[in-house]
Amino acid sequence: MRRWIKFVGLAFTSLTGLACLIIVAMLAIILGNIAVHGWPRLSWEFITGQPRAGMTAGGIFPAIFGTAALVLLMTLAVVPLGVAAAIYLHEYAWQGSKLVHVVRLALANLAGVPAIVFGLFGLGFCIKFVGAGMDRAFFGGALAFGQPCILWAALTLAVLTLPTVVVATEEALRAVPRSYREVAYAAGATRWQVVRYVVLPQSVSGILTGTILAVSRGAGEVAPIMFTGAAYYLPYLPVKLNDQFMELGYHIYVLTTQSPDVEATKPILYATVFVLLVLTFALNLTAVLIRSRIRRRLRAG
Amino acid sequence: MSAILEARDFSAWYRDHPALCDITLEALDHEILGIIGPASSGKTTFLRSLNRLNALLSGFRVEGTIRFRGVDIYREDVDVAVLRRKLGMVFAVPVPLPGSIYENLLLGPRLNKTKTDTDALVEKSLRAAYLWEEVKDRLPQSAFALSGGQQQRLCLARTLMLEPEVLLLDEPCSGLDPISTAKIEEALVELKRELTIILVTNNVMQASRVADRTAFFLQGRLIECGATQQIFVNPREQETHEYVSGRFG
Amino acid sequence: MDRPGDELLLKGRRRIVETLLETAVRSSAVLVIAALVLIFVFVAKEALPLLTSGDVHKEVTPWTMLRQQQDGEFVWQPVSEKPKYSLPPLLVGTLKVSVVALLIAIPLAILAAIFTSEFAPQQLRELVKPVVELLAGIPSVVIGFFALMVVATWLQDAFGFIFRLNAITAGIGLSLAVIPIVFTVAEDALSAVPQTFRDGSLALGANRWQTAWRVVLPAATPGVFAACVLGFGRAVGETMIVLMASGNAAVMSFDPRESFRSFSATIAAELGEVVYGSPHYHVLFFIGAFLFVITFLLNLAGHWYVGRLRARLEGKLKA
Numbered sequence: 001m002r003r004w005i006k007f008v009g010l011a012f013t014s015l016t017g018l019a020c021l022i023i024v025a026m027l028a029i030i031l032g033n034i035a036v037h038g039w040p041r042l043s044w045e046f047i048t049g050q051p052r053a054g055m056t057a058g059g060i061f062p063a064i065f066g067t068a069a070l071v072l073l074m075t076l077a078v079v080p081l082g083v084a085a086a087i088y089l090h091e092y093a094w095q096g097s098k099l100v101h102v103v104r105l106a107l108a109n110l111a112g113v114p115a116i117v118f119g120l121f122g123l124g125f126c127i128k129f130v131g132a133g134m135d136r137a138f139f140g141g142a143l144a145f146g147q148p149c150i151l152w153a154a155l156t157l158a159v160l161t162l163p164t165v166v167v168a169t170e171e172a173l174r175a176v177p178r179s180y181r182e183v184a185y186a187a188g189a190t191r192w193q194v195v196r197y198v199v200l201p202q203s204v205s206g207i208l209t210g211t212i213l214a215v216s217r218g219a220g221e222v223a224p225i226m227f228t229g230a231a232y233y234l235p236y237l238p239v240k241l242n243d244q245f246m247e248l249g250y251h252i253y254v255l256t257t258q259s260p261d262v263e264a265t266k267p268i269l270y271a272t273v274f275v276l277l278v279l280t281f282a283l284n285l286t287a288v289l290i291r292s293r294i295r296r297r298l299r300a301g
Numbered sequence: 302m303s304a305i306l307e308a309r310d311f312s313a314w315y316r317d318h319p320a321l322c323d324i325t326l327e328a329l330d331h332e333i334l335g336i337i338g339p340a341s342s343g344k345t346t347f348l349r350s351l352n353r354l355n356a357l358l359s360g361f362r363v364e365g366t367i368r369f370r371g372v373d374i375y376r377e378d379v380d381v382a383v384l385r386r387k388l389g390m391v392f393a394v395p396v397p398l399p400g401s402i403y404e405n406l407l408l409g410p411r412l413n414k415t416k417t418d419t420d421a422l423v424e425k426s427l428r429a430a431y432l433w434e435e436v437k438d439r440l441p442q443s444a445f446a447l448s449g450g451q452q453q454r455l456c457l458a459r460t461l462m463l464e465p466e467v468l469l470l471d472e473p474c475s476g477l478d479p480i481s482t483a484k485i486e487e488a489l490v491e492l493k494r495e496l497t498i499i500l501v502t503n504n505v506m507q508a509s510r511v512a513d514r515t516a517f518f519l520q521g522r523l524i525e526c527g528a529t530q531q532i533f534v535n536p537r538e539q540e541t542h543e544y545v546s547g548r549f550g
Numbered sequence: 551m552d553r554p555g556d557e558l559l560l561k562g563r564r565r566i567v568e569t570l571l572e573t574a575v576r577s578s579a580v581l582v583i584a585a586l587v588l589i590f591v592f593v594a595k596e597a598l599p600l601l602t603s604g605d606v607h608k609e610v611t612p613w614t615m616l617r618q619q620q621d622g623e624f625v626w627q628p629v630s631e632k633p634k635y636s637l638p639p640l641l642v643g644t645l646k647v648s649v650v651a652l653l654i655a656i657p658l659a660i661l662a663a664i665f666t667s668e669f670a671p672q673q674l675r676e677l678v679k680p681v682v683e684l685l686a687g688i689p690s691v692v693i694g695f696f697a698l699m700v701v702a703t704w705l706q707d708a709f710g711f712i713f714r715l716n717a718i719t720a721g722i723g724l725s726l727a728v729i730p731i732v733f734t735v736a737e738d739a740l741s742a743v744p745q746t747f748r749d750g751s752l753a754l755g756a757n758r759w760q761t762a763w764r765v766v767l768p769a770a771t772p773g774v775f776a777a778c779v780l781g782f783g784r785a786v787g788e789t790m791i792v793l794m795a796s797g798n799a800a801v802m803s804f805d806p807r808e809s810f811r812s813f814s815a816t817i818a819a820e821l822g823e824v825v826y827g828s829p830h831y832h833v834l835f836f837i838g839a840f841l842f843v844i845t846f847l848l849n850l851a852g853h854w855y856v857g858r859l860r861a862r863l864e865g866k867l868k869a
Contacts, residue, residue: 005757005760006757008759009757009758009759009760010759012759012762012763013665013669013758013759015661016661016662016664016665016668016669017665017669017670018661019657019658019659019661019662019665020661020662020665020666020670020678022658022662023658023659023662023678023681023682023685023729023733024678024681026685026726026729027681027684027685027688030688030692030693030696030726033696033700034692034696081578081581082578084574084575084578084579085575085578085579085581085582087575087578088575088576088578088579089579091575092572092575092576093576093579094359095359096359099576099579099580100579102583103579103580103582103583105853106582106583106585106586107582108849108853109586109846109849109850110582110585110586110589111849112780112783112784112787112845112846112848112849113586113589113787113842113845113846114786114787114788114789114814114841114842114845115690115787115788115789115790115814116787116789116814116817116818116838116841117589117593117787117838117841117842117845118589119817119818119821120592120593120596120817120821120834120835120838121588121589121592121593123821124592124593124595124596124835125588125589125592128596129592159585159589162582162585166582177396179392179394179396180396180398181357182354182357182392182396183392183396183398183408183456184398184408184412185354185357185385186352186354186385186389186390186392186460187385187386187389187408187409187412187459187460187463188382188383188384188385188386188409188412188413188463189382189412190382190564190568191568191572192567192568192571192572193412197408197411197412198398201399202399213687216687217687219689220687220688220689220690220691220692221689221690222689222690222691222790223690223789223790223793223814223818226818226821226822227821227822249689249691250691252691252692252695253691253694253790253793253794256694256695256698256699256794257698257793257794269695273692273695276689276691276692277688277689277692280687280688280689280692281684281687281688283687284683284684284687285684288680288683288684292676292680380564
């Protein structure tokens with residue numbers, strides 16, 4: 001009987017370990033496949049050049065530039081807002097209050113909203129409501145901001161990544177020992193002074209982690225920007241807030257599903273996917289490393 | 302000597318749980334007032350009520366008054382930050398903040414944006430905390446490199462940088478070695494000349510060594526308060542007698 | 551006469567600055583709520599004409615969308631001479647791919663979570679969790695690309711499907727996106743079970759797998775269930791993977807080997823060419839609002855179960 005139990009136990013344990021292995025293998029297969037097919041096509045020209053010959057040759061610099069510009073705008077919007085909201089939740093609000101409860105509920109739900117619904121939000125609110133209103137008020141009805149452009153795409157992504165920044169910032173704030181705050185209060189600090197001189201300086205790595213994760217998410221999401229500003233081919237780079245832009249993820253989507261000659265564009269496609277993957281992977285890895293370093297430091301005391 | 306701090310019928314609750322009951326107690330100018338009593342007797346609660354640090358906890362409620370130089374500190378229009386500078390606090394566990402020794406000391410002046418000569422004040426505070434000789438050449442070093450006793454003296458010096466009128470100490474020597482304890486006690490006796498000191502201590506012997514007057518708390522009430530000599534040799538209340546002679550603790 | 555205590559009293563200017571700062575951070579928190587509300591309001595606003603406008607009703611009403619359109623068939627064909635809007639094909643498509651994805655993701659993720667929290671040594675745990683986080687960090691467009699380019703070919707070579715892009719292909723891709731969330735929530739739930747539960751069981755002579763199977767897992771059930779619910783929500787809402795790997799055929803079929811169309815993919819595929827203000831436009835927004843409500847409810851359910859787990863564990867501890 002003992003041997004039977006032991007056998008079942010071993011089988012069960014192995015099964016769960018196998019599941020882990022399968023998941024790790026899935027990750028490895030995707031990364032490996034894309035690396036193997038994408039790496040050969042990579043070159044300096046690819047990263048810095050313009051697309052040529054109907055996307056079968058040349059480079060993808062405009063898409064890289066567009067992605068970078070998009071994500072930069074998004075960060076400028078989401079980080080101050082997210083950090084401020086987290087500061088309110090953790091440093092200012094009375095923990096039992098109704099407002100705190102509702103905000104946390106809203107955050108959790110915001111994180112679960114489908115990406116395409118964010119796209120609809122960008123279209124219905126940013127473009128058709130705010131943008132159209134701005135056109136009426138400032139541009140005499142001419143079409144300036146009431147159309148898809150990098151500003152609205154960035155704002156849409158900012159709302160999408162807001163939960164990421166708030167959660168990461170709160171985690172960082174929570175990690176600051178209560179005793180530090182007590183010492184500061186006892187020395188005559190006001191609430192804001194405690195945040196500014198004691199809490200925030202200690203939370204920088206955590207906030208950085210959240211920012212990096214948000215950037216990685218923003219660079220990878222396509223559905224929210226499909227109708228709010230991304231374009232397949234543009235002869236210009238986005239320099240004004242109401243310009244459209246090329247973007248890596250969107251480029252991949254269009255090239256994959258609408259390319260007239262799949263075999264010809266395959267090398268470029270794989271290379272583009274490789275670039276996007278490396279970018280998001282590197283960002284995620286950095287964030288994970290920073291986070292585990294913070295957690296290790298905390299455990300050491 | 303006049304009373305610089307005066308509590309009158311002061312009571313406090315954490316939500317529905319009573320912590321202090323009708324405390325009437327004075328701290329006289331330039332004295333060391335010791336507060337003794339077993340755990341959960343309300344000593345720390347009382348101390349934290351003096352600089353309103355208990356306000357950080359939600360559900361804390363008070364009744365009665367505490368006056369500092371005649372002003373009821375629980376009035377709506379009192380600037381709590383100013384109050385907490387005038388009544389500086391040192392905690393039981395030394396809490397050096399991340400940064401150098403010098404940066405730790407600058408906490409007070411930074412918060413108040415005072416224009417006093419900080420270097421002179423740094424030396425003065427470190428000397429008063431009996432720490433100057435040991436760290437005068439190590440000011441840029443991390444505060445975490447100091448020993449436990451040194452860290453606590455640093456915290457004392459940090460509080461002195463606020464130039465307070467009253468010093469509130471919450472079991473400052475718990476967990477320190479006897480030498481560090483002795484140094485801190487010496488420092489307090491010297492500081493008495495410039496400030497008033499209220500010292501909460503678990504160590505009955507420490508009170509007998511250092512305090513001019515001693516108050517005995519038990520289960521949130523003030524049982525007895527008087528000259529230290531009298532409390533230890535000839536207490537009026539039975540409970541005081543039992544506690545100081547070690548019958549319970 | 552100036553009394554010595556007067557300097558204690560509050561100066562006006564500093565109070566103003568502090569109040570301003572507090573208002574600023576509180577407004578940021580309120581903006582979070584506002585964002586969620588605005589999303590729903592403006593999506594629903596564009597969907598409203600479907601319920602209220604007579605012009606739209608000439609072409610489609612919420613009731614006709616649930617019924618057969620022509621020749622007793624459910625057809626979704628908004629772009630044709632006589633537009634047909636029938637939701638059931640999209641519903642079946644969404645459910646089809648979600649079921650496939652969950653059938654793969656839930657067992658894998660939960661077993662892996664059990665391994666990570668109950669059997670794995672610390673070092674392995676610190677390897678698996680970041681790996682799952684990295685998996686979560688792969689953009690869905692990349693997963694969709696992989697499913698379409700690679701998985702579809704493998705499956706076709708292995709099983710000879712008629713349709714290269716179908717619910718199985720898309721379901722496998724989708725599972726890659728669902729695994730991280732199910733794993734994370736389930737692992738959190740299992741780790742939240744206090745060590746005392748395990749110690750008690752081991753002290754009674756049970757070995758580790760018996761402890762995991764009979765003590766820890768039952769204790770963490772609400773949390774594990776929440777993981778599945780949240781995973782389902784993720785599957786229903788995912789757009790890019792399904793858009794790229796489903797074949798985009800709005801056919802009503804329960805066969806997972808056939809191409810299909812999901813709600814979110816429909817919006818993504820058709821919103822680009824739709825005429826602003828047309829009935830088709832409003833129907834797409836209606837589907838969006840519907841998706842919002844469904845995932846909102848699933849999220850609420852999931853978090854309610856996590857709350858139940860916490861309450862149950864705390865209750866047991868008190869007892």
